[in-house]
Amino acid sequence: MSTNKGKLSLKTAEIEKISHLDYFNIAVSVDCVIFGYEQNEFKVLLIESDLEEFKGKLSLLGDLVRPDEDLDSASYRILKERTGLDDVYLQQVHTFGAIQRHPSGRVITTAYYSLVNINHHQLKISDNQVHWHNVADIRAMAFDHKQILDTCHEMLRSHIMEHPVIFNLLPEKFSLRLLQDLYEAILGVQLDRRNFRKKISLKDWVQDLDEMETDVPHRPGKLYKAKAKMSNGTITGVI
Amino acid sequence: MSTNKGKLSLKTAEIEKISHLDYFNIAVSVDCVIFGYEQNEFKVLLIESDLEEFKGKLSLLGDLVRPDEDLDSASYRILKERTGLDDVYLQQVHTFGAIQRHPSGRVITTAYYSLVNINHHQLKISDNQVHWHNVADIRAMAFDHKQILDTCHEMLRSHIMEHPVIFNLLPEKFSLRLLQDLYEAILGVQLDRRNFRKKISLKDWVQDLDEMETDVPHRPGKLYKAKAKMSNGTITGVI
């Protein structure tokens, strides 16, 4: 988690004060790996860490879980706070619980990835250091967040082959070229266009809109919309 | 988690005492779904809940995570305590964090499944109500443990198709018939013997031992051993 809110950050004094309570001195946080896609780049929403130990390092968006909220609700709250979006696809991935993973105290964190359409929200990011970063360019991060990011990226790779989750990253109308570019960006491989189209049409995930791209400096492609789309753990649109 | 050790169970008084500490009143537990296979039945190791609310109900083996142990270590500890086994296959599956999931207070739990060879250990179970139960027969359980069991079972189903984890449930030497029976028990389907053998031989997971079953009241089958075997997250035996 990133401790960007002063009142929630773990101070060593606080930890000492309560350390005699044997089983209530582990804090629980969630970290959201918020993926987006813009201008042909697969991106992730990150903040600069405000901890002295990780000065200048990038960190995931996270927060401590409140005693009166479900674990899943905590990740929705963070997403809502950071992106203004309500209805996003969120997927729990893994819980990281090494003793020394947080320098200020014992904090275990549950990682979620989420997929948002960058254009669908006016990011509530002007007030601090939250920015979209190209996933491929990210090297070191604060805490164990690089490992968390990699784990979520890997999980996403396997999900997009099986379930129609990728459409959460795209605008309502998209060309197959855009869809393929996105698959390639997430998977990190080049795909054959004909085989790709055949595979997509077999899966029956998209619907031809009988519309064309406009404002492209070449032959425009057909536009499609998602037919089946997975949001919040359930598939919609499939009979 | 199951609170079978008095000193670790959550008493309401304790919870109230510390509830003013905003972010240190969530307890963290792990629950182990310990699968085994014996006499043609796919089994899970369970204990009778000692909570009044769940009198007579079955519960997973779990415990609170200690402040000075890694999350993964906690699950190894439980496994060691309950089965006496050190070197078992353990896989984190999911973290369950609904507010009201534990009647005595706020406890989030991370579920692991593990695969053990029932014959490899003298169960340290004589001292309490721990027993192997046929997975197919289990109905209601304490807490949200039925849901946890189902989630782990489902995860195992997908893992055994992809990775050589199933051998952790079997004795050193086994017949293909036994292997197939186990696949069928876990997947809950019947498999065609010829296709099953073809698939297994394609995967190159087993090695012919040039030995035969003995003491069977019919034609004996060949014995095999695991060539590749997945333990503790890594494959061994594959080049």
Add this chain to the structure above:
DNA sequence: GATTTAATGTGTTATTAGTACATATTTGTA
């Protein structure tokens, strides 16, 4: 308006994986 540029759109073949299905063989037992 003819040419160039840069992309879209499409089909076939070869290979591999998956599915359905039947008969001969081996051992122990009656």
Add this chain to the structure above:
DNA sequence: TACAAATATGTACTAATAACACATTAAATC
């Protein structure tokens, strides 16, 4: 020696995957 109960094995059909090339469209440029 016949029977019961299991093992061991191969082929044809279908579906999915992978490799691969050319005609078409619209905009931009000359």
